[in-house]
Amino acid sequence: MSANLINLLMEATLQTLYMVAISTLIGTLIGAPLGIFLAVSRRGELMAAPAANAVLGLIVNATRSTPFIILVVAIIPFTRFVTGTSIGTNAAIVPLTVATIPFVARLIENAVREVDSGLIEAARAMGATPIQIVRKVLVPEALPGITLGITLTIVSLIGYSAMVGAVGGKGLGDLGIRYGYQRFMPEVMAAVVLILIVLVQLVQTAGEMLARRFDKKAPKNRGR
Amino acid sequence: MQAQNMSDQAAISFRGVGKSFAQKGKDRPVTALEGIDLDVPRAAISGIIGRSGAGKSTLLRMVNGLERPTAGQVIVNGHDVGAAGTAELREIRRSVGMIFQHFNLLATRTTFGNIALPLEIAGVPAAEIRPRVNELIELVGLEAQANRYPAELSGGQKQRVGIARALATRPKVLLSDEATSALDPETTRQVLDLLKRINGELGLTILLITHEMGVVRDIGSHVAVIEAGRIVEQGETYAVFSAPSHPTTRSFLKGVTGVVMPRFLAERMVPDYAPGLQTVLQVTFTGSHATDPMLARLGTAMGLEVNILAGAVEEIGERPFGSLIVSLDAEPERLATARAFLHDHGLRTEVLGHVR
Numbered sequence: 340m341s342a343n344l345i346n347l348l349m350e351a352t353l354q355t356l357y358m359v360a361i362s363t364l365i366g367t368l369i370g371a372p373l374g375i376f377l378a379v380s381r382r383g384e385l386m387a388a389p390a391a392n393a394v395l396g397l398i399v400n401a402t403r404s405t406p407f408i409i410l411v412v413a414i415i416p417f418t419r420f421v422t423g424t425s426i427g428t429n430a431a432i433v434p435l436t437v438a439t440i441p442f443v444a445r446l447i448e449n450a451v452r453e454v455d456s457g458l459i460e461a462a463r464a465m466g467a468t469p470i471q472i473v474r475k476v477l478v479p480e481a482l483p484g485i486t487l488g489i490t491l492t493i494v495s496l497i498g499y500s501a502m503v504g505a506v507g508g509k510g511l512g513d514l515g516i517r518y519g520y521q522r523f524m525p526e527v528m529a530a531v532v533l534i535l536i537v538l539v540q541l542v543q544t545a546g547e548m549l550a551r552r553f554d555k556k557a558p559k560n561r562g563r
Numbered sequence: 564m565q566a567q568n569m570s571d572q573a574a575i576s577f578r579g580v581g582k583s584f585a586q587k588g589k590d591r592p593v594t595a596l597e598g599i600d601l602d603v604p605r606a607a608i609s610g611i612i613g614r615s616g617a618g619k620s621t622l623l624r625m626v627n628g629l630e631r632p633t634a635g636q637v638i639v640n641g642h643d644v645g646a647a648g649t650a651e652l653r654e655i656r657r658s659v660g661m662i663f664q665h666f667n668l669l670a671t672r673t674t675f676g677n678i679a680l681p682l683e684i685a686g687v688p689a690a691e692i693r694p695r696v697n698e699l700i701e702l703v704g705l706e707a708q709a710n711r712y713p714a715e716l717s718g719g720q721k722q723r724v725g726i727a728r729a730l731a732t733r734p735k736v737l738l739s740d741e742a743t744s745a746l747d748p749e750t751t752r753q754v755l756d757l758l759k760r761i762n763g764e765l766g767l768t769i770l771l772i773t774h775e776m777g778v779v780r781d782i783g784s785h786v787a788v789i790e791a792g793r794i795v796e797q798g799e800t801y802a803v804f805s806a807p808s809h810p811t812t813r814s815f816l817k818g819v820t821g822v823v824m825p826r827f828l829a830e831r832m833v834p835d836y837a838p839g840l841q842t843v844l845q846v847t848f849t850g851s852h853a854t855d856p857m858l859a860r861l862g863t864a865m866g867l868e869v870n871i872l873a874g875a876v877e878e879i880g881e882r883p884f885g886s887l888i889v890s891l892d893a894e895p896e897r898l899a900t901a902r903a904f905l906h907d908h909g910l911r912t913e914v915l916g917h918v919r
Contacts, residue, residue: 461667466656
């Protein structure tokens with residue numbers, strides 16, 4: 340493999356990492372509060388708002404059920420409005436982020452709903468406000484689940500990012516299609532797949548390690 | 564718990580409290596509690612006992628507003644909990660601690676962190692939290708476990724954390740929701756001793772719900788028995804336990820106080836007297852009489868032979884309570900005289916049957 344190709348692979352890897360990092364960051368910043376709200380606004384819950392919950396739930400489901408490649412094209416006007424262009428790596432971040440928000444929201448909603456309702460009752464009995472319960476009880480107790488949810492989100496985003504070549508998003512997927520497939524260079528395709536596998540493995544392992552660190556439920560052997 | 568003029572001494576008063584809620588598939592609302600009148604005396608330990616589903620948990624949760632009554636009033640330290648607004652309710656809750664059957668500790672916080680939580684919620688400055696938490700850790704004897712997570716603690720230790728946490732904001736009332744039901748007998752004993760000790764040391768009013776009569780017998784000075792959403796019997800534990808009037812109370816007490824009728828006797832017993840039969844009598848001793856040799860005196864006074872078949876003397880609320888099953892060879896007239904003699908000396912008798 341020529342030095343030129345190696346440079347291309349490096350560049351594409353960085354582009355993928357960039358797209359995944361920014362969309363994970365922004366997607367989680369918006370998706371996490373949304374997920375928490377979805378969990379606590381259900382009927383009979385801490386901040387019951389069944390109507391708002393139903394509307395948001397519907398929007399989340401609609402976004403999640405749209406195939407990603409359709410979403411990329413469908414929101415081009417919005418992408419252009421945000422970034423000024425509909426082509427390029429920055430433009431690709433918009434649909435990636437839009438797809439991340441409902442994804443991460445549902446995962447975080449599930450993690451928060453897993454928290455034992457007895458803890459919420461105990462906190463209410465202490466005179467905690469709903470906001471205090473979210474901050475001091477729900478989020479810390481759901482942190483292992485939230486971490487695994489974000490890990491899953493990143494892994495999925497690495498996959499999605501391979502599709503944004505369709506709008507000039509570049510990155511590893513795009514490189515694989517253009518060189519590996521269209522120029523008949525199987526060694527590039529193989530390299531792209533290999534790098535993706537390594538990336539996913541690294542993310543998964545790191546995420547699980549972090550989640551284990553946050554999880555205090557299983558007694559650990561601390562030499563005591 | 565019964566007198567109407569006790570309100571000023573009562574830490575918690577239920578006044579005609581009822582709770583009903585709509586249920587799907589039913590035309591009429593389901594009634595969980597009805598017509599509850601109860602005064603919980605200040606600085607004492609009171610127990611509410613009932614089977615699961617009797618409504619005792621709902622009743623307890625009304626004290627800190629986790630449940631609101633649909634009828635009547637719940638007065639806690641002068642506040643009407645059912646009518647309290649959000650801010651007032653939060654204040655009330657900080658003056659009412661609560662412990663739970665399954666402890667409800669945060670898995671992600673250590674002993675220290677769990678006890679600190681109510682203080683953080685109340686907005687206590689961090690500099691004041693540390694000494695207060697250390698004080699509480701000492702109170703419940705968990706110095707060695709201060710930095711451990713709940714998963715590393717035993718059930719009894721977890722409940723001690725729960726108790727320390729409940730006491731953090733210096734409440735006047737402690738609610739206990741089946742706090743020992745998930746613990747083994749030995750650990751239950753230790754937790755009950757701790758509750759009794761803090762009741763004495765801090766002058767804390769403790770209201771506990773349980774389905775275990777033994778818990779109330781050991782530490783409760785007052786008791787209310789709840790059945791199908793109504794209080795069927797209430798009063799001082801000693802009075803209720805030594806002379807239970809309601810069938811539910813009696814069935815709860817079976818095996819907890821008094822003696823169990825020996826099987827050989829129960830099988831041979833007939834309900835009606837006939838000449839030649841012995842009368843089987845349950846004699847209950849209360850208070851100071853529990854240790855008097857009254858049966859021996861009965862023998863001397865009336866020339867009757869008293870045959871003791873089974874018996875037990877135990878403590879309820881630190882007062883002796885005894886119960887004996889005896890048989891007497893006496894025709895109805897002499898029996899009536901003998902019973903009158905025992906009654907005059909403060910003992911209670913009940914004819915259980917007759918046996919040859």
